[in-house]
Amino acid sequence: MKAARLYGPRDLRIEEVPVPEVAGDQVLVQMHSVGICGTDLLVYRGDLQVRPGTILGHECAGVVATTGLDVRRHRHGDRVFVEASWGCGDCAYCRRGLILHCAQKAALGRTADGAFAEYVVVPERVVHSIAENVSFDDAQASSTIGSAIRALGHVRPTIADTAAVVGSGHAGLILMQLLRLSGPQWVAMVGTREKRLELAMELGADLVVDARAGNPVEKILQATGGLGVDLVGEAAATGSSLDLSMQIATCGGTVLVFGIYEHSVEGFRAPDLYGKEIRLIGSKGGFGAFGATSQLLSCGVLKIEPLISHILPLEGVVEGFRLMDEKAPDALRIVIHPGQ
Ligand SMILES: [Zn+2]
Ligand SMILES: [Zn+2]
Numbered sequence: 001m002k003a004a005r006l007y008g009p010r011d012l013r014i015e016e017v018p019v020p021e022v023a024g025d026q027v028l029v030q031m032h033s034v035g036i037c038g039t040d041l042l043v044y045r046g047d048l049q050v051r052p053g054t055i056l057g058h059e060c061a062g063v064v065a066t067t068g069l070d071v072r073r074h075r076h077g078d079r080v081f082v083e084a085s086w087g088c089g090d091c092a093y094c095r096r097g098l099i100l101h102c103a104q105k106a107a108l109g110r111t112a113d114g115a116f117a118e119y120v121v122v123p124e125r126v127v128h129s130i131a132e133n134v135s136f137d138d139a140q141a142s143s144t145i146g147s148a149i150r151a152l153g154h155v156r157p158t159i160a161d162t163a164a165v166v167g168s169g170h171a172g173l174i175l176m177q178l179l180r181l182s183g184p185q186w187v188a189m190v191g192t193r194e195k196r197l198e199l200a201m202e203l204g205a206d207l208v209v210d211a212r213a214g215n216p217v218e219k220i221l222q223a224t225g226g227l228g229v230d231l232v233g234e235a236a237a238t239g240s241s242l243d244l245s246m247q248i249a250t251c252g253g254t255v256l257v258f259g260i261y262e263h264s265v266e267g268f269r270a271p272d273l274y275g276k277e278i279r280l281i282g283s284k285g286g287f288g289a290f291g292a293t294s295q296l297l298s299c300g301v302l303k304i305e306p307l308i309s310h311i312l313p314l315e316g317v318v319e320g321f322r323l324m325d326e327k328a329p330d331a332l333r334i335v336i337h338p339g340q
Pocket of ligand 2: 105
């Protein structure tokens with residue numbers, strides 16, 4: 001089969017490799033749609049280390065091709081998406097249900113060969129069925145959707161709340177839509193790219209604010225009667241986005257950190273934790289939320305395909321990473337179709 005292997009920073013090559021063997025509790029999934037996510041980009045740049053020759057990619061959907069002898073729930077032909085990581089099942093964290101903190105955690109496209117390939121092999125327990133009406137392009141976003149569902153479970157927004165999302169990338173646009181569906185009466189989107197802000201408006205944002213134009217904090221305060229919002233979803237993972245989030249949160253409000261920070265943040269507004277009684281909440285991954293992800297996708301209320309800016313064949317994955325790496329203005333979600 002063809003697969004995209006990383007040999008060093010920005011050294012991604014399409015190669016011919018053997019189709020992986022399937023052991024007892026594993027399934028082989030033929031890849032139909034695989035998204036390039038921010039974490040993939042960190043690996044591609046060498047900010048997250050992987051063994052040279054690792055096949056990248058972890059946000060994926062496809063069809064079950066082969067099953068191991070111990071597989072019970074899935075069979076050949078099932079349409080599925082795949083959870084990107086899994087715990088050892090036996091350590092103290094795994095036994096507490098915190099598998100994402102497992103020291104022996106396997107991660108697709110990092111410690112295990114990933115999804116920018118014609119086939120990927122994974123344990124059955126991380127494979128989730130999707131309904132007939134759900135496209136593979138919708139289902140490739142399941143990692144982000146599951147992570148957003150789990151994150152919102154930590155904060156449980158209600159109709160009494162106002163909310164804002166800071167960061168209008170793929171994750172931010174999904175988080176914004178989920179907030180729109182979860183209860184808050186009013187949801188704003190703060191971003192830096194005009195096209196994405198227009199898209200946020202189309203996807204249901206009540207107000208969009210360009211963080212580069214004028215005073216974004218002032219605009220949010222004005223729109224909320226000077227109070228700020230009850231819940232801020234921080235989805236840009238920059239020091240300035242966290243700073244902005246702390247400023248637009250109301251006293252007693254919550255900042256949900258959904259962006260993935262690689263470094264410490266300088267100038268963090270620690271005094272606001274006391275002074276404004278801000279609740280600062282982190283969330284990692286979507287473990288436990290993927291059943292809900294399947295159901296939500298089948299309802300069709302979440303719009304994923306408008307977020308896809310490029311669809312490329314497997315040979316295009318090198319180009320796809322280059323576009324992401326260079327922050328090409330029109331690139332939002334780049335999706336690879338290995339089957340083409
Ligand atoms: Zn990801
Ligand atoms: Zn474990």
